Amino acid sequence: MVAASALRGPLRSLLRVSCLLPCLLTVACVTTHEATRAPTLEEKCAGGSAWACETWGRQLQVDNRTEEADRALGLACAMGSTSACLSQGKDRLARGDLEGAEAPLRKTYDEDSEEGALALADLQDARGDAVGAAHFRYEALSIDKSTTEFGIGWRVPFDGGMGMALDVNVQPMGLKARRLTLGVNMGLDAKRVSLNATVGYQHFVTNWFAPYGRALVGPYLDASSSRRNPINLGAEVGMKFFAGPLGHLGTGFGTSLDGSTYYFLEAGLDWVLTLMVLAHM
Template sequence: MRRVWFMAALVSLGSAACATTRGMSPMSACEQGRTSGCGLWGDELLQQGDVAGADRAFGLGCDAGDMQACLAQGRLRMEGGDLTGAEPPLLKAYQEADEEGTLALADLREARGEPRDVESAERLRREAPALDKPDFEFVFAYRVDASNGLGNDITLNIQPMGLFERRLTFGGNLAFARSGASELNGFLGYQHFVSSWLLTYARLMVGGALDAIPGQGPNVGGELGAKLCLGPLGHLNVAVGSSRSSPAYVSMGLGINGILVLLAALH
């Protein structure tokens, strides 16, 4: 019986603590700088028909860095026909690499109907799935090759936004076989964004086999693959490829944001 009372006391204390935490209204939470409260407060005001109050609440959240609040404020103003007022919060979401906010900004500019705005909307839609991807990555892959057996490779994959919204990539890779380094290649590739988290790619490679017989010629090849994107952190990928030095291989890799790799190396 004592254990039952003890457990009941713990439950009561836990419930009281939760009630105290949850007791703060969304308005109070928002005014105290808790960004999640601003969105809730704005939703409550919308349900009450207070559009102006909801706009203010979403604005407070947006100013504090809540991209969902920026998106809500932008859409609310668009619904009210205020395309000029809707642009600043949606532009902020775009600048913070928020895909949904970027697509909403594209809708806004397309709604204006001006040729320059329509062109901008098309560009924003191309950018949206690529916004939060790294500018460059180090890729560490495990490779199974039909002729050279087990191995791995290290690739520097450079994919800046300026090259067709990260669809064009270039870099180099160093492949290893059991006996050691086997080939060094440069590559040029193209990525197709199926969605913001999945893309397929193809690349052409040219370089040299490090143990090649003199006069053998360049190591030419290609690779096809798919990436499961992890936002700004990097990606997971699988690929199949072939080159003069590695006639048929399958690989699985992990790409890590180059900035994170460099910071880790410095420490």
């Protein structure tokens, strides 16, 4: 009896542990699952991820949860996502919220987005402002082009030989929406070397094609005794094929008062990309 009584206490403890063990294992499994579960898009958005907010917003749009989608896209827009601003603005425009659509679309437009400019044109149309709509569509053709380009050109003079040209072109958005071009040009071939200031105009037929013309004026850098005029006056006409903000390819003809006439082929690259290329050479 004494032995049985002595064993009764440990048996009770063992039974208690046996009963508690499944509960402890369940809690451990739940805790482990919570620790290893990947955060949702909503949680990532709350943590400050613009990508998560935008992706979550697009999913909510598919589920027709309009107000929640608008809030998620608005958070992404506030974090600097231009595409989220565009999505929010277009969605509000489609729902007839013209005042609410303008702010996010303006942010997109301010980032030199062609789609943002076209969406603002649609907004002006919805307001009955045909002049304002036409202005934004005019700007949309050139809004995403590079402000400053470095260019290199190959010249084939009609009087023989080969030549080249180096250019820095500035295309300001404020002056006729990148139609006006200003720059510096160095032209050189076997018979002449000149440094020129340039001014020109390019007409955007589409967002990728623009015929253009420009005038060149500046001194010759070579000391040629046979040249009557030490100042170069010239002109070029041609066409450009744009690759958005990256740059362009161009071709055309040029001539100057010293009698040189040439065909040229040129390539222009955005100044940031040019510096990156030079840094890796």
